[in-house]
Amino acid sequence: MHNWGKKMKADVLIVGGGIMGCATGIELARKGRSVIIFEKDIPGRHASGNNSGGVRAQGRDLREIPFAVESRKMWDQHVKTVGSDCGFYVSPRLRLAESDAEMEVLVKRQKTLNDLGYDHEVVVDRDEVFRMSPHVAQHVVGGLACYSDGLANPMLTSKAYAATAEREGVKIFSGTRVIDARATSSGFRVRTGSGKDYEGELLVNSTGAWAGRFSEMLGDPLPVFATAPTMMVTDRVPGIMNGTSLGLTGRLLGLMAAQNGSIVVGGGYRSPLDLEKEKIWVDPMEMAKAAKIMVEIVPRLRDAQMIRCWTAFEGSIKDKVPIAGASTKVSGLFHVCGFSAHGFQLAPIMGRVMSQVILGKQPELPLEDFRPDRFEKTQ
Amino acid sequence: MKKTYDAIVIGAGPSGIACATELAGKGLDVAVVDEQAGPGGQIYRNITGSSAAQQKILGTDYTDGLELVNAFSSSAVDYFPQSRVWQAAENGAVYFSRNGVSQQLRAPNLVLCTGAMERPVPFPGWTLPGVMTCGGMSNLYKDSGLVPSQSLVIAGSGPFVWLVSEHLLALDVPIAAILDTAPLKQVFPALKQVSGAVKRLDFMMKGVRLIGEVYLAARKKRVPIYRNVTELQAQGAEKLERVSARAGKKQLVFDVDTLLVSEGIIPNTALFRQVGCSHRWDPVQRYWHPEVRGEGQTSLSSVYIAGDGGFVHGAKSAEYKGRITALHIAKEMRRLSTVEYDEQLTPVRKQLDRELFPRPFIDALYAPRRDLFALDDETVVCRCEGVSAGRVRELVRQGLTDHNEIKAIIRCGMGPCQGRMCSAAVLELISEVSGMNPANTRQHRLRPPIKPVSLQELANAQLGEEDES
Amino acid sequence: MSQGKSRFSWSEGQAFNKTVNVTFDGELQSVPAGISVAAALLGHDDGHFCRSAADKEKRAPYCLMGICFECLVEIDGLKNRQACLEPVYEGMSVNRQQAVMEEKNEENL
Numbered sequence: 011m012h013n014w015g016k017k018m019k020a021d022v023l024i025v026g027g028g029i030m031g032c033a034t035g036i037e038l039a040r041k042g043r044s045v046i047i048f049e050k051d052i053p054g055r056h057a058s059g060n061n062s063g064g065v066r067a068q069g070r071d072l073r074e075i076p077f078a079v080e081s082r083k084m085w086d087q088h089v090k091t092v093g094s095d096c097g098f099y100v101s102p103r104l105r106l107a108e109s110d111a112e113m114e115v116l117v118k119r120q121k122t123l124n125d126l127g128y129d130h131e132v133v134v135d136r137d138e139v140f141r142m143s144p145h146v147a148q149h150v151v152g153g154l155a156c157y158s159d160g161l162a163n164p165m166l167t168s169k170a171y172a173a174t175a176e177r178e179g180v181k182i183f184s185g186t187r188v189i190d191a192r193a194t195s196s197g198f199r200v201r202t203g204s205g206k207d208y209e210g211e212l213l214v215n216s217t218g219a220w221a222g223r224f225s226e227m228l229g230d231p232l233p234v235f236a237t238a239p240t241m242m243v244t245d246r247v248p249g250i251m252n253g254t255s256l257g258l259t260g261r262l263l264g265l266m267a268a269q270n271g272s273i274v275v276g277g278g279y280r281s282p283l284d285l286e287k288e289k290i291w292v293d294p295m296e297m298a299k300a301a302k303i304m305v306e307i308v309p310r311l312r313d314a315q316m317i318r319c320w321t322a323f324e325g326s327i328k329d330k331v332p333i334a335g336a337s338t339k340v341s342g343l344f345h346v347c348g349f350s351a352h353g354f355q356l357a358p359i360m361g362r363v364m365s366q367v368i369l370g371k372q373p374e375l376p377l378e379d380f381r382p383d384r385f386e387k388t389q
Numbered sequence: 390m391k392k393t394y395d396a397i398v399i400g401a402g403p404s405g406i407a408c409a410t411e412l413a414g415k416g417l418d419v420a421v422v423d424e425q426a427g428p429g430g431q432i433y434r435n436i437t438g439s440s441a442a443q444q445k446i447l448g449t450d451y452t453d454g455l456e457l458v459n460a461f462s463s464s465a466v467d468y469f470p471q472s473r474v475w476q477a478a479e480n481g482a483v484y485f486s487r488n489g490v491s492q493q494l495r496a497p498n499l500v501l502c503t504g505a506m507e508r509p510v511p512f513p514g515w516t517l518p519g520v521m522t523c524g525g526m527s528n529l530y531k532d533s534g535l536v537p538s539q540s541l542v543i544a545g546s547g548p549f550v551w552l553v554s555e556h557l558l559a560l561d562v563p564i565a566a567i568l569d570t571a572p573l574k575q576v577f578p579a580l581k582q583v584s585g586a587v588k589r590l591d592f593m594m595k596g597v598r599l600i601g602e603v604y605l606a607a608r609k610k611r612v613p614i615y616r617n618v619t620e621l622q623a624q625g626a627e628k629l630e631r632v633s634a635r636a637g638k639k640q641l642v643f644d645v646d647t648l649l650v651s652e653g654i655i656p657n658t659a660l661f662r663q664v665g666c667s668h669r670w671d672p673v674q675r676y677w678h679p680e681v682r683g684e685g686q687t688s689l690s691s692v693y694i695a696g697d698g699g700f701v702h703g704a705k706s707a708e709y710k711g712r713i714t715a716l717h718i719a720k721e722m723r724r725l726s727t728v729e730y731d732e733q734l735t736p737v738r739k740q741l742d743r744e745l746f747p748r749p750f751i752d753a754l755y756a757p758r759r760d761l762f763a764l765d766d767e768t769v770v771c772r773c774e775g776v777s778a779g780r781v782r783e784l785v786r787q788g789l790t791d792h793n794e795i796k797a798i799i800r801c802g803m804g805p806c807q808g809r810m811c812s813a814a815v816l817e818l819i820s821e822v823s824g825m826n827p828a829n830t831r832q833h834r835l836r837p838p839i840k841p842v843s844l845q846e847l848a849n850a851q852l853g854e855e856d857e858s
Numbered sequence: 859m860s861q862g863k864s865r866f867s868w869s870e871g872q873a874f875n876k877t878v879n880v881t882f883d884g885e886l887q888s889v890p891a892g893i894s895v896a897a898a899l900l901g902h903d904d905g906h907f908c909r910s911a912a913d914k915e916k917r918a919p920y921c922l923m924g925i926c927f928e929c930l931v932e933i934d935g936l937k938n939r940q941a942c943l944e945p946v947y948e949g950m951s952v953n954r955q956q957a958v959m960e961e962k963n964e965e966n967l
Binding site for chain 2: 864865866867868869890892893894896897898900901904906907910911912913915916917918919920921922923924925926927928930936938942943944945
Binding site for chain 1: 798848850
């Protein structure tokens with residue numbers, strides 16, 4: 011335990027108190043380091059607490075698969091590691107093929123994964139599709155299933171991670187915006203909105219949608235842009251999804267089967283936003299588009315009602331994998347950001363891997379594909 | 390029917406129809422979108438269909454609306470009844486559902502007149518079939534002429550209790566008791582505001598007369614009225630069978646299957662929160678209300694608010710506010726010169742001011758009592774999702790004081806009513822356990838659709854900019 | 859199904875010029891034209907309207923103005939309609955959502 015008294019120093023300063031920041035903080039604290047997390051709102055306020063809750067290994071970019079597979083195992087340990095099951099339950103994820111051509115895509119995908127040594131995505135035939143999801147449209151020809159995927163409560167998870175970080179001795183300053191951050195001779199200094207300065211040897215950028223701006227401040231600008239994926243939810247329609255979550259192959263839709271019988275609709279719909287004013291406007295055209303596809307895929311949903319939608323600021327990168335690892339420009343600076351739509355499930359493993367890299371060790375899984383400088387022309 | 394108007398008014402209560410009629414009279418293209426079958430809102434509900442007998446019972450407070458509604462009906466307004474608005478945008482788009490079809494209208498001016506609602510106050514058993522609000526009973530009677538034929542109890546505080554008691558007594562409805570939950574000493578702090586009240590002695594006397602008449606009629610019909618009532622409970626296996634309460638030291642029990650409750654009226658802010666208007670906390674009446682300026686302007690430049698939705702000031706005030714907003718918009722749209730505007734505004738402004746004189750006194754007199762939300766842990770707060778007060782307190786004790794986050798974890802406010810029934814209570818519980826002033830909490834955010842829309846309807850919706858028909 | 863008695867009655871002096879025929883849970887009834895489905899049901903019998911989604915408890919109208927969502931019924935095959943906002947019309951078929959629906963076990967109403 012650290013006496014924070016007048017001390018405004020820590021081994022590691024983490025900016026951004028979402029699950030990536032907290033997961034990293036937990037791992038560092040457990041390895042004996044002093045950590046301060048600066049969170050401009052409260053942990054879970056943005057992407058971490060307001061995503062679709064999908065704990066998904068399926069459909070990952072090949073570069074993320076090793077991380078997702080390992081992370082999935084860590085989700086089963088949450089009661090031990092963060093004192094809460096985070097509301098997790100298994101909901102097999104079934105990616106539907108609506109044509110023979112799409113079926114070929116799925117078959118190819120399984121082969122690619124098998125060749126790499128992974129077997130978590132399995133081609134299933136029409137009979138199995140209808141066993142898993144009895145009410146999908148008749149035109150579906152087959153699918154690709156991931157039986158171990160699931161769903162969890164993002165807000166509960168974010169709070170569990172933050173609470174655990176604090177229990178492990180991490181100091182979280184909520185409502186605390188970092189207005190200046192710079193490298194010093196002994197590490198880094200950050201200044202908060204109230205004018206206080208804090209010093210640390212190492213600095214972690216886990217600022218989510220704000221990662222582009224924050225990284226600029228430090229002289230290592232990252233191509234992270236803000237986006238607002240929007241989820242919708244239906245009223246309870248028991249007996250329709252059979253606990254199976256659905257995705258498509260040729261077009262964008264995710265239907266997640268919540269345990270209480272309601273259906274969370276996601277799949278990449280994004281709302282216009284203003285990051286400066288922290289405003290997001292939900293576009294009903296997008297809701298209408300999603301509804302159209304939903305009714306085509308599960309016709310019985312036509313009488314279900316959309317009762318609510320939600321959205322949040324997330325950080326995204328154009329090649330759809332995150333930036334994670336050491337900065338190539340500023341020594342002692344580390345980034346873990348750009349996870350929009352694919353971060354929630356990865357949080358446990360990213361925390362561990364980041365802590366390894368931050369402490370100068372070889373990460374258990376290589377972070378080469380997530381290098382911050384991968385977009386530069388000279389490599 | 391067009392797609393684009395000069396102004397769209399949402400809500401056909403007194404403020405909405407007064408506003409729309411005034412705007413149409415100035416030659417503007419106006420649409421009124423309302424979810425009920427006919428104009429009048431709650432206060433003048435079904436006024437054009439009401440019988441002579443109903444009008445006699447309900448009196449001039451009701452029949453005063455006839456002129457207003459008739460003027461509306463004969464105006465050039467495009468009226469969309471039975472239309473459920475599920476989203477409005479600050480750029481002037483309004484999305485609504487009508488006859489199973491969702492459509493979009495646009496206007497450079499939106500006037501949100503969604504009115505007020507009964508303050509939802511949880512108590513043990515309040516979800517049992519048979520428990521209704523006084524306003525709900527009034528709506529039922531106005532809509533259909535139905536009255537309770539079996540014994541009932543009326544409980545609560547505030548004008549609605551006396552109004553509905555008066556009507557039901559006149560209708561010879563068997564009333565087992567009237568339970569007045571207003572604290573006996575509440576009148577003293579209100580006296581600070583008495584100077585305003587004194588300017589409208591007629592209004593004050595009307596209120597005193599109402600209560601006096603209820604007492605007289607109750608005595609004649611041997612209906613007991615209890616004061617200083619606490620510990621109200623609705624009991625029963627699957628529906629209301631019994632009401633229990635305390636009056637001072639006396640324990641009361643009534644075998645009834647209908648309980649009418651009322652604890653004041655608050656703005657219905659759902660649409661305002663969805664559009665994104667800024668709000669302010671009123672510490673006397675203890676509710677969030679939108680920030681609305683003199684002519685109905687909000688924090689969003691194309692959005693106006695008129696009527697009780699902005700602050701609860703009653704039906705006549707609502708009507709005048711609607712007209713003032715209309716005059717302002719007409720002036721902004723250059724249908725009125727500044728001279729004409731000033732001329733026409735002055736008398737309406739005077740009328741509104743007159744209505745507003747006694748309001749601070751009324752607001753203080755009928756301020757929610759301090760223990761109104763001192764709920765037992767087992768009392769259900771979120772009716773839709775079955776979340777108890779104890780569960781909310783548990784989360785706040787864990788350090789969560791943000792309404793939206795508490796909702797995301799225990800689901801209060803995630804049902805179809807989207808927090809309309811539970812927001813007030815959840816906020817008070819957050820304040821109680823954390824000690825935070827509600828004014829400093831982050832408001833419960835509402836995303837569209839603010840009313841459920843079927844997926845088939847959304848799928849079919851022609852919501853694009855171009856008229857595709 | 860009709861339980862015979864309602865705790866409401868039509869008040870004196872309530873002249874109904876027109877009635878319409880509607881079906882409540884399969885039972886044909888004549889009700890005053892233009893009133894809300896909620897009023898028609900409350901005047902018909904004391905049955906509850908629907909079940910709460912979370913606790914499956916029986917629910918009936920509370921606010922009668924479209925904000926409590928406790929008066930949900932199925933009208934002409936469309937579920938979860940707010941009965942207090944829908945006026946009756948000739949030939950309307952109303953089913954109360956009284957059964958309990960489970961995720962794995964769908965019951966017919």
